[in-house]
Every structure is written in structure tokens, then in C-alpha cells.
Amino acid sequence: MRSRVIHLINPKTDSLTTRPIYFNRALYSPLAGLLAVAACIPRDQYEVILTDENIETIDFDIEADMVGISAMTSYVNRGYEIADKFRAKGVPVVMGGVHPSFMPKEALQHCDAVVIGEVELIMAKLLDDLKNGEMRGTYRAAGLHPMVGMAMPRYDLLKKNRYVNRTFVQTSRGCHQGCTFCAEPLMNGLKFRYRPVDEVIREMEECGERTISINDADFFGTPERPKEVMRALKGRGIKWQAGVTSKLAQDDEMLELAAESGCTLLSIGFESITRSTLTSVHKHVNRPDQFAALVEKVHSYGIMVFGLFMFGFDGDGLDVFDETVKFNIDANYDACAFSVLTPYPGTLTWYELRKANRIVSYDWTMYDQGHVTYLPTQMEPDELRVGHARAYENFYALPSMAKRFPWTGNRNRAQWAIYNAFMRKAAKTDHIDTIAPPTADPSVAPMPPLLPIKKEWRAAVLEAAGAPDPETSHLEPAPIACESDSQGAVAAE
Structure with a gap:
């Protein structure tokens, strides 16, 4: 019987510090977050494969039970492309990181589920839903992680010879x-x-x-x-x-x-x-x-x-x-x-x-x-x-x-x-020879994982997002362990 496989991917960043320059090495590894994600996945239940597209190509033919993609804003579009390709093959995709956490509704147009904020407290729920074929929508913890008893990041997955700071x-x-x-x-x-x-x-x-x-x-x-x-x-x-x-x-x-x-x-x-x-x-x-x-x-x-x-x-x-x-x-x-x-x-x-x-x-x-x-x-x-x-x-x-x-x-x-x-x-090698061309407005508004404490800033955020301002909206996450978004099963754009 084939081992269950989770394929974690960091899309190509192409930044000054993640671009391989000398001896085929980048100055920094961008994988700290994914190594922490991998640490939350039970080794006795899943094999984890880690790909950093800055230094290697993505194997889209890997037989994975789930693909996890972490993305910041500058490379989230590449993340969406990767997600679309795997979903077209019938592979469930979950996204996380800063940009999907701030814009989960946008991300859900390209993936099955989004982890908002920290992953440690909700990974077990995510994997249970995956096993039951019910992984979809948004996942976020009911509180912030206390930072006690955290698992050792999976440094064994890192290709250490490809980075200076790793x-x-x-x-x-x-x-x-x-x-x-x-x-x-x-x-x-x-x-x-x-x-x-x-x-x-x-x-x-x-x-x-x-x-x-x-x-x-x-x-x-x-x-x-x-x-x-x-x-x-x-x-x-x-x-x-x-x-x-x-x-x-x-x-x-x-x-x-x-x-x-x-x-x-x-x-x-x-x-x-x-x-x-x-x-x-x-x-x-x-x-x-x-x-x-x-x-x-x-x-x-x-x-x-x-x-x-x-x-x-x-x-x-x-x-x-x-x-x-x-x-x-x-x-x-x-x-x-x-x-x-x-x-x-x-x-x-x-x-x-x-x-x-x-x-x-x-x-x-x-x-x-x-x-x-x-x-x-x-x-x-x-x-x-x-x-x-x-x-x-x-x-x-x-x-x-x-x-x-x-x-x-x-x-x-x-x-x-x-x-x-x-x-x-x-x-x-950073040839930026143009300013960003104008585009249409995004189809959805961002919503920070944590709302600002300052009243006028919080009001500005909620007004732009078209959301009500609950009296308890301080710098704490909403008290929900996992919520399913109605867009969770929608196909890619």
C-alpha cells in the first residue's frame, strides 16, 4: 500500500536574497514556515516532501494526498498557478502564509482550504478533514499559540547545500x-x-x-x-x-x-x-x-x-x-x-x-x-x-x-x-525597468487575521471589508476553531 504523501511547496520568490547567486546558493532559505508546518504532520502517518521552487523544479507528477503551499504577496500568483495545476489533477490543495491569511476569499478561488494565521493548533483538524474528504474552507485556531512545547522543525527536509543562511x-x-x-x-x-x-x-x-x-x-x-x-x-x-x-x-x-x-x-x-x-x-x-x-x-x-x-x-x-x-x-x-x-x-x-x-x-x-x-x-x-x-x-x-x-x-x-x-x-540582476501597470481593483477585500486595537484603524479596516465592527474586536482572533467558507469548493478562476 502506498504511503500517504503531503507535498509542501514554496513558490518561486525571485528576490535578492532567495535568488541563487554564487555556487548555486541563495543567501537565505525562505522555508522556516514550511519546516514548522512539516513538524506538525505525524511522521508515522505521512511522508512529507518539500520543494523550494527558488532552487529546484516542482514535480507535478508526484502522487500526493495533499499539497500545501505557503505564499507571500509577491509570489502568491505563482502559488495560485501551482494550486490550479494540482487541483486539475484531483489533488486537494491547502494554502497558508501571509497573503492567504489576509485574503482567504481570494485564495479559496484556487485551493480547497486556507489556514489563516498559525497552523499548530489546527493541523490535527485539517488532517482529520483530509482523511474524511471534508477538507475545505478556512481554518483558524480559537486562540494564539502559547509557544510552549513546539515540535522541532523538520530540518532534515532542507537542502542545506543550496543556502548560505539556512x-x-x-x-x-x-x-x-x-x-x-x-x-x-x-x-x-x-x-x-x-x-x-x-x-x-x-x-x-x-x-x-x-x-x-x-x-x-x-x-x-x-x-x-x-x-x-x-x-x-x-x-x-x-x-x-x-x-x-x-x-x-x-x-x-x-x-x-x-x-x-x-x-x-x-x-x-x-x-x-x-x-x-x-x-x-x-x-x-x-x-x-x-x-x-x-x-x-x-x-x-x-x-x-x-x-x-x-x-x-x-x-x-x-x-x-x-x-x-x-x-x-x-x-x-x-x-x-x-x-x-x-x-x-x-x-x-x-x-x-x-x-x-x-x-x-x-x-x-x-x-x-x-x-x-x-x-x-x-x-x-x-x-x-x-x-x-x-x-x-x-x-x-x-x-x-x-x-x-x-x-x-x-x-x-x-x-x-x-x-x-x-x-x-x-x-x-534585479532588472526592474518599469513601474507596475494599472490594474482593476481586486474582486475581494483583505481582512487581517487580527484586527487593530486602535479604534479608527479598526473602523477603516472593517469599512473597507464591508464587515460589522463587533465590540470585542481587539487583537485576538475570532473564537472559532474551524469555519467552512461557502467558496471553499469553488473551482479556480
């Missing part, structure tokens, strides 16, 4: 910053949920790697919790990197513990060098007048700084590109990633721009943080596109790299060279 360990979910352009607080909540420290350390020790990426929205989100993790990491010989916000990255005790516990790089969302711009998108934690000193301080502990910046805010004029890059070079950032402001469906930025009739394109393939999908206020869309490309070209120019190279100090020079080489070459 092992991602999650120590928390949620983020209390509430930036208007970000999906995290509407997906995982404004309050941090923490895994027990011993479970985090056990995963790091047993994952098979000694170089780890901590996969939190903000590892330095609160003053004491990251220190507990880092104290437990000391002396274990593990090298790690993490994404953090700028405020607690200035804490000397935090940085000393980070260095002592093996931290080599911190990715920090600086976003803009203009304070008023940061305030307008509720990134209150950032202080541009302290950025250069922060970079210098982090460097003093032998830790690299990967700066994340965004262009296209309402306060950005044509000088923002060159001024930002000059600042980045002068401040000696080790690496930077620049993105175009993107109004992801369901975020507060989406609702603000849509209400102002400023969103031009709803072609999700254009929502890649490189194409311009809306009307900026102080420049033409094509000027934003060209300026964005020029920022990459200038920051990763050879004179800039020579100036920024860590000739002195304790930063990891090999890691610095790998990051800069990958980003330089990836940017050169």
Missing part, C-alpha cells in the same frame, strides 16, 4: 511596534509570545547547525527576555544573527551579552533618516540623529550592522536616495537593503493609500518591494523606481565597499564579504 530558530512571535506598513502585528499580535528558553536552546543544539538565524520580528523587543536567551547561549559555540529594532540595540549590556553569546550580525529596520517620516508610519522607536552612533557602538562589540531602509514615504523628495546612501556609507553600515514602500493588502498603509485612491496596481507579482504600485506624493513613480535602483548601485559600488570594509576591529570579514558580494551581484 537554519532559522524562532524564540518569539509578535511585535509591539505597530508600524503601519508591516503585517506582523496584524498576523501575530502586538504582544510578544515567548518560547521557553530551554526549548529554544534545545532546538539550537539539535538542529544540526552551529550558525543560526533567530527568526523573530524583533529579538531585542523587551529589555530582559533576550538577555535570558543570550545568557543560556554563552559558551555553546553557536554563531547567530537576528533582526532587532534600534532602541534596545543601544543597550551596552545587551550588546555585550550578544557578543559573548556568539552574535555576528544584527539586522535593524532603520527605514528612514528623517524623523518626521518615521513618526508618520508609527516607527517611533527610531531616532535618526542616533543612527551613526548606534552603528559605531554595535561595531565596537565586533557585530556587523545590516541596515534596512525604505523609499517612497510621503515625506520623501528626490534627494532622499543620494542622501540616504551617503549617510549609510559615511556611517559605515556593513550592508544595506533598500526597498520601495509597498502597500501590502490588509496593512494600515494599504487602507490609507486605497482610501486616497493612490494604489494603481493590484498585480501581486509587482508587490516585491522593487516595483512601484502606488502614487508617491513628491516624485513620479518612475523617479522612485530609478532612485531605488541607484541607491543599490551606489552603496554596493566598489569604492563604497572598499571604504566600508572592516579593515580593523573584530567583525567577521569573511561574513562581510559574503553579504556584500551576494547583495552587489543580486542587485545587478
